[in-house]
Amino acid sequence: MLAVENLHVAYGQSEVIHGLDLSLAPGEIVAIMGRNGMGKTTLMKSLIGIVPSTMGTIHIGSTPIEAMDSYQRVAAGLAYVPQGRMIFSAMTVKENIETGLTVTGETAVPDHIYELFPVLLDMKSRRGGNLSGGQQQQLAIARALASRPKVLILDEPTEGIQPSIIKEMARTLCRIRDEMGLSILVSEQVLSFALDMADRVLVIEKGQIVHQSPRDGIDEQKVSAFLSV
């Protein structure tokens, strides 16, 4: 459903992603893990088109998207939840979600979004900036789902979120996969969260995938060793 081949990404002369390959099957959840500065955010930004790639291909299904602008990538079926959530704090919850509707032509927030996140229905007239961190993360995911994506990418969604809410978020991502059939790529530093929901775990180091394993049978010590400083 998402296929990335030989992706190279650079900031000026400084190459950060060095020929990375990655694929997501339909309905698969993949966690990409790595220490700070290893390239997770750069990978996510290059997939959605905020940072240009210098070489390589990115496909959603059979559609090549690497030459597209970000809004075209969203229309092609890719949705992005950025690190730090980046919700619009002065806009209401409902208005935040509606910004995701622009590519679908729908005018109302689909019911299934409020079914996934009932708290957002209760708070739909509140300003986004008044929500807790966990609620803002739900809002950022709801906004991404409003574009009816095929592939959802999330950059460190657990950052700054309480452990009890992290468990709930893992369940929510599994529901999104099971009920909506999405493929999900999530960057993460917390191994327990990755193991709660991912079908497969990848480790990125210095812009390359250095280890990968299905969740079943994963060598947790080995993955932890990659993540420890």
Ligand SMILES: Nc1ncnc2c1ncn2[C@@H]1O[C@H](COP(=O)(O)OP(=O)(O)OP(=O)(O)O)[C@@H](O)[C@H]1O
């Ligand atoms: N705008 C930028 N200009 C130049 N170099 C950058 C820029 N953004 C990131 N980098 C560099 O690219 C490398 C990868 O950073 P990136 O933010 O992708 O890592 P990360 O794994 O997401 O880390 P974190 O978990 O802290 O978000 C780092 O060496 C970083 O210093």
